[in-house]
Amino acid sequence: MHVHEAGRRDAPATPDSAGVTFVMPVLNERAYLERAVRTVLDQDVPGPAELILALGPSSDGTTELAQRLASEDSRIVLVDNPAADIPVGLNLAIRAGSHPTIVRVDAHSELSADYTRRALGVLARTRAANVGGVMRADGRTPFQRSVARAYNSPIGLGGGAYHGGTREGEAESAYLGVMRRAVLDEVGLFDESIRRGEDWELNLRIRRAGYRVWFDPALSVTYWPRESWVRLARQFRATGAWRGELVRRYGRRNSLRFFAPPILLLALMAAIVIGVLQLTGTVVGWWSLVLSAAYLPLLAYVLLVLVVAIGPSGGTGWRDKLWMAAVLPTMHLSWGFGFLVGVARGARDTVDTSRLGDRNTPLP
Helix, strand or coil: CCCCCCCCCCCCCCCHHHCEEEEEEECCCHHHHHHHHHHHHCCCCCCCEEEEEEECCCCCCHHHHHHHHHHHCCCEEEEECCCCCHHHHHHHHHHHCCCCEEEECCCCEEECCCHHHHHHHHHHHHCCCEEEEEEEECCCCHHHHHHHHHHHCHHHHCCCHHHCCCCCEECCCCCCCEEEHHHHHHHCCCCCCCCCCHHHHHHHHHHHCCCCEEEEEEEEEEECCCCCHHHHHHHHHHHHHHHHHHHHHHHHHCCHHHHHHHHHHHHHHHHHHHHHHHHCCCCCHHHHHHHHHHHHHHHHHHHHHHHHHHCHHHCCCHHHHHHHHHHHHHHHHHHHHHHHHHHHHCCCCCCCHHHCCCCCCCCC
């Protein structure tokens, strides 16, 4: 039985045996690439499959590793992505592929063995144009584990469905995504002028064309976050800047949850100004008391972060808990700063420098 609504368009039906093209943009991912590739090649796919790697100009040996993997398995195809931008690489890989279903994968992710087969079943049942599941962040070091817990928490990334949703149904966007090529061709592939948030923008166009984007919590992908505080801050600042750009372009179509981090940052800035005025004696008496109310939201936020960090969700070791207390405000404030800059002047040439010059070490 197909799931559909009156007035909504069904994506073209495609036999599972027609084949699947996996697309993966890659830049400085030597420590993660091989395991990510293996989980793709091990997928239980009923028809032919290929993996297109769009290689950016890596400096850590990623390109050499990709060449070795391609020489060992004919299903791997390499294309150059000299611009290093993710949407450019995705489009290059999609155009180089030959199958009617596109599965986006990430070098920092690992697929469960039945991920693609399940997704194909959901596409056939719902006739959606794009299907995604839950991003299960994980980590190995105390810092990376703390970032993973923040990703998996509604407090960390605002409670989007793919960060822990449990109810199947239509969605605003999809993590990575298993998509029908015919719909991608119709709406115009990824917008290469958007360096972050390109998936949200693509799914917006898919939905505006009348198709469904579908979330199924039975689909799960393991994601390995950034490994250092500096790289995390850079990543979230860039992501926030591009969300600000998307707000400039699409306004109220953006979810209200995207505005929480910049509001937090503005509240912090206001509290600092008020504190200076009070300490210098510029504001005294009743005015000082009234303005002190600005501290209450920040106090509530600090208490919330401490409760999350100290509680079971903060980890078992004291190092994990300390990192959790640092990771949450780093994510929120970096994202909020980037967002305000993006709204004020646009993202322009902002790039995610956390992926540049990455000195990864091989994983066990």
